[in-house]
Amino acid sequence: MRLRARPGTTRRRWGAIPSIELALTFRRRRNQLILAVLALLPVLVGTTIRVAGIGAGSGGTGMLNQVAGNGLFLVFASLALTVPLFLPVAVGAVAADQVAGDAADGTLRTVLAWPVGRSRLLAAKLLAAVAYAVAATFTVALSALATGAALFPMRDVTLLSGATIPLGAAFGRALLIALVVAGCMAGVAVIGLMISTLTDSPATALAGTVGLIVAAEIVGSVPQLGGLQPFLFSFDWLAFADLLRTPMYWGTITHSLWVQAAYAVICGSLAWARFTSRDLAV
Amino acid sequence: MRWRLLTPVVVTAAIMAVTTFSHALGASDSPTLPRISPIGLAQKVGKSQARAFSGNVRLSVDIGLPRLPKLGTDGGADPLRLLSGDHLIRVATDETDGEKRERVALLDTLSEYDVVRDDTDLWLWDSTRQVARHGSVDALTEALLAFASPAELARTFTGPAAIETALFDTAYSAHQTTRVAGRDCYVLQITPQVQGTTIGSVRVAVDAATSMPLSVAVYPTGSSKAAIRAEFESLSYSVDPAELRFTPPPRANVVEEATPDLPANPVRGAGKSWTAAVAIGGVDPDKVIAGLGTDSGRQKSAPEGAAAVLAALAGTPGTPLQSYLRMMMASGEKTPVGLVWSSRLVSLVFTPDQRLYAAFATPDALKATVAADEASSKAGDDAKAVGSHS
Numbered sequence: 083m084r085l086r087a088r089p090g091t092t093r094r095r096w097g098a099i100p101s102i103e104l105a106l107t108f109r110r111r112r113n114q115l116i117l118a119v120l121a122l123l124p125v126l127v128g129t130t131i132r133v134a135g136i137g138a139g140s141g142g143t144g145m146l147n148q149v150a151g152n153g154l155f156l157v158f159a160s161l162a163l164t165v166p167l168f169l170p171v172a173v174g175a176v177a178a179d180q181v182a183g184d185a186a187d188g189t190l191r192t193v194l195a196w197p198v199g200r201s202r203l204l205a206a207k208l209l210a211a212v213a214y215a216v217a218a219t220f221t222v223a224l225s226a227l228a229t230g231a232a233l234f235p236m237r238d239v240t241l242l243s244g245a246t247i248p249l250g251a252a253f254g255r256a257l258l259i260a261l262v263v264a265g266c267m268a269g270v271a272v273i274g275l276m277i278s279t280l281t282d283s284p285a286t287a288l289a290g291t292v293g294l295i296v297a298a299e300i301v302g303s304v305p306q307l308g309g310l311q312p313f314l315f316s317f318d319w320l321a322f323a324d325l326l327r328t329p330m331y332w333g334t335i336t337h338s339l340w341v342q343a344a345y346a347v348i349c350g351s352l353a354w355a356r357f358t359s360r361d362l363a364v
Numbered sequence: 365m366r367w368r369l370l371t372p373v374v375v376t377a378a379i380m381a382v383t384t385f386s387h388a389l390g391a392s393d394s395p396t397l398p399r400i401s402p403i404g405l406a407q408k409v410g411k412s413q414a415r416a417f418s419g420n421v422r423l424s425v426d427i428g429l430p431r432l433p434k435l436g437t438d439g440g441a442d443p444l445r446l447l448s449g450d451h452l453i454r455v456a457t458d459e460t461d462g463e464k465r466e467r468v469a470l471l472d473t474l475s476e477y478d479v480v481r482d483d484t485d486l487w488l489w490d491s492t493r494q495v496a497r498h499g500s501v502d503a504l505t506e507a508l509l510a511f512a513s514p515a516e517l518a519r520t521f522t523g524p525a526a527i528e529t530a531l532f533d534t535a536y537s538a539h540q541t542t543r544v545a546g547r548d549c550y551v552l553q554i555t556p557q558v559q560g561t562t563i564g565s566v567r568v569a570v571d572a573a574t575s576m577p578l579s580v581a582v583y584p585t586g587s588s589k590a591a592i593r594a595e596f597e598s599l600s601y602s603v604d605p606a607e608l609r610f611t612p613p614p615r616a617n618v619v620e621e622a623t624p625d626l627p628a629n630p631v632r633g634a635g636k637s638w639t640a641a642v643a644i645g646g647v648d649p650d651k652v653i654a655g656l657g658t659d660s661g662r663q664k665s666a667p668e669g670a671a672a673v674l675a676a677l678a679g680t681p682g683t684p685l686q687s688y689l690r691m692m693m694a695s696g697e698k699t700p701v702g703l704v705w706s707s708r709l710v711s712l713v714f715t716p717d718q719r720l721y722a723a724f725a726t727p728d729a730l731k732a733t734v735a736a737d738e739a740s741s742k743a744g745d746d747a748k749a750v751g752s753h754s
Contacts (some may be wrong), residue, residue, distance in 0.1 A: 146495075147494065148494065151615050162474055240613035240615075240616070243489075244489040244491065245478075245613070247615050305449070323473065327454075328607065333597065333598075344379050351372040352370065352372035355369045356369070357367060357697070358368055
């Protein structure tokens with residue numbers, strides 16, 4: 083074991099496991115493919131708008147309509163299009179594979195033979211899943227930014243409230259929005275990881291995670307279930323648009339991030355309890 | 365190590381306990397304030413000192429209309445959605461220099477609808493369709509604007525006119541105190557004591573320092589669930605002047621509204637006390653519904669191919685709302701005075717000569733008011749037919 087061979091370098095030992103997990107997550111061909119697909123979506127939307135010539139007054143409504151007039155809106159529109167389904171499913175699928183995938187192909191037993199506590203191993207896997215969530219969000223945002231800048235004019239941004247702010251300030255808001263969305267997606271990653279610890283089958287973990295996301299979205303769209311909606315992890319995902327108002331409205335976003343945090347703590351503790359106490363003498 | 369499985373249970377319980385406790389703490393927060401007589405409090409409301417304020421209002425309306433489904437970007441923010449459901453509204457008002465300037469913004473998912481008023485100048489901004497409508501403030505807009513803010517809504521029930529007409533039909537009490545948006549408030553409870561009204565009670569939280577109403581809840585007769593509740597979530601007695609200015613953004617579709625073809629004073633009162641009705645003349649429902657969601661004055665070609673798919677993805681303007689309103693029109697009950705609708709709080713009568721009456725009254729009480737109003741307007745010719753407006 084190389085890790086044990088250098089007992090003096092504690093910093094290296096602390097960093098080793100997370101970096102191995104990060105590398106495993108980001109080097110896996112399937113995960114790279116998912117990022118590529120996410121990067122392709124804004125390109126597809128942008129090209130369609132450019133080719134079809136959708137613009138103000140052409141019948142559509144909402145943010146897509148403003149993309150032709152301002153490329154930066156492709157960032158907001160792409161996030162609004164991917165946040166309800168594509169992005170959480172991608173993030174959830176990768177997180178759901180973290181433990182169950184290792185258990186299925188037998189590497190989990192090898193990994194557990196390392197001189198590393200299970201808690202630290204789980205923390206490393208959590209870190210990798212959350213990092214992937216952040217990377218997925220920024221992949222969509224940056225690809226949209228590049229596409230928008232290439233195909234459409236970039237200029238001062240008209241906010242939802244009708245006020246116009248300079249492009250530089252609008253970049254700041256776009257960054258804030260990406261961070262808020264990344265926070266919401268990190269919540270999905272923790273939920274996916276929790277489900278991943280419950281089963282040895284990656285397919286079951288994937289189906290469970292995606293099923294949970296879809297179920298939450300359905301409950302969120304039924305007006306009669308209004309009482310439950312503030313407690314859904316998915317309900318306020320689109321609240322990021324509150325940062326495109328004057329003045330910015332933080333109430334819903336703060337609530338949403340607290341809900342994500344509560345889910346993360348509960349699911350994280352569940353994952354920890356399951357992962358550290360489960361019998362792996364298969 | 366089975367005990368570890370208890371950890372998530374304990375964590376979940378702790379989170380639930382903390383949220384419940386903090387909610388309970390907020391609810392039972394009743395500051396100690398000097399005693400005040402209920403009538404004194406009601407009169408103070410009419411003389412609120414607040415000339416400028418800005419804040420966010422939570423409005424929840426459940427007057428018994430079917431709820432509109434909230435489907436992604438469908439239609440976007442639209443004032444007609446205020447008829448049911450939960451909403452967040454940003455209010456900013458400044459009348460320190462004599463002119464009334466205000467902004468009322470309906471904050472919806474991914475969209476916003478703003479009404480900006482500078483004295484008599486009026487801008488309506490629809491972010492979904494990028495349309496800025498420019499017109500002048502008429503009586504109808506004035507009445508609609510009054511719906512959005514708790515301060516204005518409360519004056520409907522506690523204003524000088526309301527107290528004058530309803531003094532002998534009403535029980536007032538002011539025993540409780542509460543805290544709204546971090547400010548100490550008296551609670552004024554108003555209980556109508558007349559037959560025929562659908563209002564069981566109205567609770568108004570009045571800022572102890574400024575006499576401004578910060579929260580209004582209207583409870584229908586025999587119900588403990590509010591039909592209308594408007595409450596400031598945050599409030600400041602100052603306004604950023606920039607918020608009250610509106611210049612149409614570049615590349616937006618600017619529509620100059622012709623002065624609407626309405627009678628000189630389309631909104632007036634009929635009847636008196638708690639069953640008093642508001643009458644709006646010259647309402648053509650077909651025209652109103654057809655006008656929703658279309659950019660007036662601009663002929664659009666239907667998008668084709670990929671554009672159509674994207675347009676569908678982005679939402680077709682107004683369609684669910686239009687079909688909803690058509691359904692509502694069709695569901696009215698036909699009676700001798702006109703079409704009648706009633707819900708747990710509001711009754712509506714639409715007369716054959718295109719007048720719309722609305723009141724917090726039972727359908728029978730409203731039908732009687734309408735019949736009396738029509739008789740008096742026939743007898744008293746034109747200007748004499750004025751009921752007391754509450």
